[in-house]
Amino acid sequence: MKPTDHDPASHTLSNRVTELRKKHKLTLDQLATSSGVSRSMLSQIERGQANPTLTVTFRIAQAFGMSIGELVDQPWASSTIEVVHVPIIDMHVRAADSGAVDFDKNIINAYFWFGHIL
Secondary structure (H helix, E strand, C coil): CCCCCCCHHHHHHHHHHHHHHHHCCCCHHHHHHHHCCCHHHHHHHHCCCCCCCHHHHHHHHHHCCCCHHHHHCCHHHCCCCCCCCCCCCCEEEEECCCEEEEEECCEEEEECCCCCCC
């Protein structure tokens, strides 16, 4: 069984190394020289037949001028943050012991007191 058969991380690394090597128009020999990782190991990684150590992954990332995080990053898998703008109406809320919150259109000021003057 290949290491990538049940390991999405290895599959991601395999595809990413191949993609970057081709994008930078490098041969396996050139990447081997710049990374210090053998051509044979790089070929096995690209084919999903090897699960590289952290040191080997670090060397490959450095050869591409990036961190390990950037090497294995999957931007398409990141969650999306949606910003929603809601108009705030004029209002004032006061809680007897915990504080007061003033809402003034788009400006929010929160005041809290803890038994002393702020």
